[in-house]
Amino acid sequence: MSLVIPRRNALRQVAGGIAAVSTKELRGRMRGRRAFVLLTVHLVAVSGFAFFVEEIAVRSSGNAFGGVQSADIGRALFTALLFFLTIVVLILGPASTSGAISLEREKQTLDMLITTPVSSLAIVLGKLVAALGWMALLLLGSIPVLALVFMFGGVGPEDLVRAYVVLATTALLYGSLGLFVSALFKRTQAATVLNLVLALVMTLGTGGLFGGLSALAFADLQQRSVNMPVDWTQLRLPPQAMLWANPFVADLDVLCHSDTSMSGSCAVVLFVTGRIDLAQGGQAMAVQAQPLPAGGFAGDGPGVQVAAPQNLGMPEDSYWPVSVAAMLVLSMLLIAGTTQLISPTRRWRRPRRGHAAISAGGVLFASGAVVSPDADAAFPTAASASVDADGFDSDADSVGSAAPEAGPDGATDRGAGPGAGT
C-alpha cells in the first residue's frame, strides 16, 4: 500500500527540493543566539568603522582646504565601507558554506539526502540559497549605515546599486567556491582552511601577481626603448582576466564612477583595462598608479608613471560588468562541479587526498587566467598561465574537475568543464 506521490514536473520538483533544503539550512543557522550575535557584531563593526572613517575624513579634509568638502567625506566613507563589506563577504561566504557538504558527509546525512528524490542540483542550490540569504541579511542590514554617504553627498544612489551588485556577485562566487571545496573534501576543517586560503589567493594573490607581471612588463619596455620615446602600444600587460574574480578591482571601478579626480580608483581601472597605450604624445596628465587598498598591487614597480589621456572620458563601468559576468560564469561552473561531486552518478571521482589541493589550484587558474573569451589572447602571459593549468591536466585521473576549462583561450576551451558532465 504504497503512497502515491503525485509526479510534478521537473522544475517544480527542483524548486521544492531547494525550498526544503534551504529551509532546513536556515532553520539550523538562525536557531539560537549565534546568528543574532553575529548580526549584531557585524552591524556594530560596520557602524564603528563608518564613524572612524568619517571622523578621519572630516579632519583631514578640513586641514587641507580650510573648509570641509562634504562630497569628499561622502566618497571616503563610501570607499571605506565598500571595501569593508567586500572583506566581510569574502570571509563569511566561504565560512558559511565550507561545512555545508562536508558536514553532511561527516554525519552521513548526505547519503540519506541523496536517496530522496531531491536532485543533487537542488541540494547544492538549496544550500547556496541559505548561505546567500544569510549574507543578504548582513548586507541589507548594513544599508542604513551605507546610506549615511547620501548625507555627505558625492555619491549617488546608482553608485550604491552598483556596489550592491558587485557585493552580491562576490557573495555568489565565494559561496559557490566554498560549496565546491566543501564537496571536494571529507573534512570540514580542511575545507575551511583551503577556502580562506583560496579567498586570499584570489584577491591578494591575483592582485600581487598582476602588479608583479605589470612591473616586469614596464621594466622590459623601458629597457627596449632606451634613447627613444616609449611606445606604450608595445606594453604587454598581463591579462585582466586574472583579476575578474577579484572583487576589489571591481570595487575600484564602481568607486571610479563617483571619483572626480582621475587618480586613485580610475587610474587603476584604466591601467587594468590596458588603456594606457592611448596616452601617446605626452598630452595626458600623468598619474601615479596608486597601490590598491587591501593589498592590490603589492608587487607594483616603483615609480611607474601611468599616463591617462585627457580626452579619454571617465573610464567607469568599463570593467566591473565584465568582472561580474565572469564571476557569474565561474559560479555556475562551480555549482555544476559541486553537483557532480555529490551526485552518485558523477562522471569523475572525488580526487584522493593529495590531489584535492591541485584541483583547487586548477580552479584558481581557471578563474584567474582562463575564462576569457575575448581580447586577452594577445597577451603572451595568457598562454603561459594556460601552460601551468595544463601541467595539472597531465594528472588525468584526478584533476578532471578543474583543468578542462583551462584551455589556452575561450575558443579551444574543451567543453564547459564540470558542466559538461551533467
Added chain:
Amino acid sequence: MSAIVRASGLVKRYDRTVAVAGVDLEIGAGEIFGLVGPNGAGKTTTLRILATLIRPDGGDAEIAGSSLSRNPNDVRRVLGFMPDSFGVYDEMKVWEYLDFFARCYGIPADRRRRMIGDLLDLVDLGPKRDTYVQGLSRGMQQRLCLAHALVHDPQVLLLDEPASGLDPRARVELRELLRELRSLGKTILVSSHILPELEELCTSVAIIDRGRVLAHGPVAEIERRLRVGAVYRIRVLGDPAAVEAARAWLEARASVATAAILKDGEIELGFQGDDEAASGLLADAVMAGMRITTFARAASDLEELFLQVTDPSAAGAAGAAA
C-alpha cells in the same frame, strides 16, 4: 512469493580492490532478509548500490519493478534507506527532522503533519516531538533515523547494521519494530555481522564474504543445500560405559558425522539430515535400549554455518567429514 528486489551480477571495484564481485540477490515481498558477512565483506557496498548511492561497475538490480540504472528516481520513491552510522542534524527538533525529509519527498504540508504524528507513535517517540535531535539517546536517534526512512511509506527498507552500538534493550525494541513493519507489508533488507540478532528475525539470509554471495535462501534451506549438519545434544542415563556404548552406536549411524562425549552422559552429535531423519534416529536409539532424557538441537546454527561458509579451512574440514 514474488521477488521485489532482484539483483544480478552486481560488481563494484575500488581502484584495485573488488568490493562486490558479482552479487545476485532475490528477495521476496514481505520478507525480512538478512545480509550476513564479516566486516569488509561487501555488505555495505551492496546496500549502497541498492540505495542508488553507488553506481555499480557491472550488473543491475530491479526494485519493485524499476531498474536501478535506468530509473534511480523511481527506485528512490519505493525505498527507505538507513546508513550504518545514522546521521542526525544538530540544531533541529525531532518533528523538523521528519518534516524536512517528508518535504524532500514532496509530501504536502497537511499530510506531513498527520504522518509525522503517526510515525513518531510507531517508533515510540511521540513525547519527544519537540526535543532537539542531538539530545536524544542513541537508541532514540536510531529509531528516529528509521522513522525518516518511512516518511514516504516505502515498500522496501534497506537498513545497514541497524543494531550496531545499541544496548540490549534497544536491540529488542528494534527487533519488535522491524517485526511490526513487516506486518505492515514492508520488505526489509538488513545487514549485520552479528548473527544471533538476525537469526531470530530473518525469514531468509544471504551469507556474503569477499564480495560474493556464498549462500542464499531461507536458513533451513541453506543448511540443507550445503549439507552442513546440525548439532544435537543427547543426554543418556547410565554409567560411563553405557554412555560410551551409546556414543559408539550413534557414531555408526549413517546420518551421524561425529559423536563426542561432553560430560556426565551428554553426547554431542554432528548430524546430517532433516528433522525427519532426526526423529528416525531418536526412535532407533530408543528402540536400541538407550535411556534418553534429552534430545535437542543446539542453538546458533547460523553462527556455525556462517563460520563454516566464510572460513575456507573450516569448510574444507566439514566437507571432509561429510
